[in-house]
Amino acid sequence: MRPRWRARRRRRKRAEAGAMAFVRASLPALITGGAGDDPAGILTYTVVGATTGFSQLWLILLSTPMLAAANSMAARVALAAKDGLAAVIRKRYGRTASMVIVLALAAANIATISADAAGVAAALEMVTGIRWEWLLPLILAVLLLVLQEGYTRVKRVLVSLSAVLLAYVFAALLAHPEWPAVFKATFLPHVSTQRAWLVASLGILGTTVSPYLLFWQAGEEIEELQEGIIIQANTSDAGVWLGMLFSNLIAFFIVVAAAATIHSQGGQIQTVADAAQALAPLGRVGQALFITGFLAAGLLALPVLAGSTAYAVAEAFGWPEGLGAAKAHARGFYAVLVGSLLVGMGLALWPHFRPTEALFYSQVLDGALLPVLMLMLLVLSNDRRIVGEATNPRWINLTAVMTIGLALLANALALFG
Template sequence: MIQKERTVSLPEVHRTIKVPERGGFWRKMLAYGGPGYLVAVGYMDPGNWATDLAGGAQFGYMLLSVILLSNLMAIVLQALCVKLGVATGRDLAQACRDNYSAPVSFFLWILCEIAIAACDLAELVGSAIALELLFGIPLAIGVCITALDVIMVLFLQGKGFRYVEALVITIMTVIGVCFIVELIVSRPDVADVLQGFIPQSEVVRNPTALYIAIGILGATVMPHNLYLHSSIVQTRAWQETPEKKREAIKFATIDSTVALTLALFINAAILILSAATFHFSNHQDVAEIQDAYKLLSPVLGFAPASILFAIALLASGQNSTLTGTLAGQIVMEGFLQIRLRPWLRRLLTRMVAIVPALLTILFLGEGSTTNLLVLSQVILSLQLSFAVIPLVMFTSDRRLMGEFVNPRWLKILAGAVATIIVGLNLWLLWQTFLEWLN
């Protein structure tokens, strides 16, 4: 194999955050806390809203089990990303470039760029919908306005990585508070909610439920998040000793697990709110985010409900924008070793998302946006296998990981997660093929 030049991941912030050599649990936890929340942002973006709203309105609480399963798989996969980044000093894109041939790496890069574009499409459309709901701005204009958020991204990156983390956590808190209020007002049946977390066979047998379930999987376990997390965990400046690496893996894994638990609450809250408000009040046909906004206040009898809903939607779209920029930079630098200025990288990504968004709105109407969001999440899910399989293989390879290689139980668990993801996607393709034949 030709030895490839080694470069660090995200060089402008690599190892810039100090970690105390001594100190108690909470002091070290504070130093390592942050990257997990940037990753968790991708688990509550506008694409999640579309799939969760559709799932709750049509099937009640049934798909809560899919959200729970997806989140558990996400916790496992993000823990593997932490191990890869800490143990090898390489992010997932760099590891692919180091260990695969140039054609394979290029193919994986193309797939990852498609996933990032699909994710960016969801953020773009979601933010534009929120602007329309809050301020009456037409969707087509809103799409163009949200494309300019590159200015905010550039400003924060210039301030330092801790500022990015602080803003993300603040916005996540706003989203969480909005949904706590919404859930209190909607008064869901607790027993029915808990039963919804128990898997049901109808999810697989019902083609519509399966389509939304795959969308939830794609919206939750996002392929570009695997590249992102394996990179940003390296912003911490731990000492290069086995003991300190084990410590880094421990605290970074706790960080991501806590953050993803918060993401689980928000995802579940969207579906629970949809089910409690629409499914059980003869509004099962609610499919558009705009329709949900209009019905929330009158159905719940709580005037601020719709406003809180739109504020949370706008916050989630803008929050996801921050991590999308970083992920795009990581995969391009990791796979191709091409560095673009952040503003240029962001504008290129946004242009890829703007074109289908504007065409859909102009030719199919504004009512098609939620279907576009769900489709974007299914595309994400179909790309997921091509990021998960390399991640599982690398972290299970003693040659790469040394003493940090996955133990047998984790190899089995990670293999099971990869198998479930591949299996569900193949099943979705088969069901879609059968529908086309009919």
């Protein structure tokens, strides 16, 4: 009896250890996934639902493995090389290639910070009645206070904000959509040749797989290693899948809520206020859920945007980095992090600043960067000199090739369509 009891105890301990390893691997990916649904993304998904109804839900399903493959490769390279993504690119492809990618990433991130900050402030204005320009310093102060707390506490705050995004699930349920139509649109692809439909489809693909998320995912894996948390490649893949499923689940329900309410009314969405007002059929609770989710998305995405910029710049120059690093030791990293927030919010206060144009051009930069970055990641994550035996599974390689093809097609349509 005693040997059998001991065997059961060992199995239970192994199961508990495996579950804890999965949870540890999932937390960074949940933050990355939640940050992917930033205010710009929420507006994009709302516009998609408002203009095309349920017809593009299948694209969200299709983009889930693409998103998981991209972030799995970033995590795999970081874990194996024990270095950030920009640092590995610098060592493998040279400083020039690294600097070109980092400069494009920084420009796109700062433009997105500006537009996201303006969106969060506009949502707060709807709640408080205070002019949004006066709320930007408050948002900046909150972000800086959070980022002062070190990686472990920052991670807890960001995970909590990710959970708030579940508000969009409840908003969609309150909209009472036609569920048979939702399921049909999800699993039976429909393609339209109308320009509005094609533009919306590019918006979904461009918003879903964002380059800044790859640098953040890699940076988080290094932070976890520095905290003494060892994550295996297969466990990391499972954690990434959970995070990306969460991200696209939120995107799915945002589209459903907008399609069930705004599309049927023929409304148009350009601002946060437009979106909230168009969701009036959901009632006050539904509108409150939308605004709550929007605020959480902004407060989650802004540190991630600034953090991914700081990781990339510090790695490109070979500086000390990390939210867990002492301020005196990683001055360059923290200077870029704070500087990107200051510049981004300064641009938002510029009288001639147009958030929609900033988002458009940031998407153009991200779209141009994505196929190049994905190709580099595909090579790096199959290079045994870098990742050893932890090369990509076949499904990641196939999905990465498909993602590169779609990204190149999207760029061609943007240039010549």
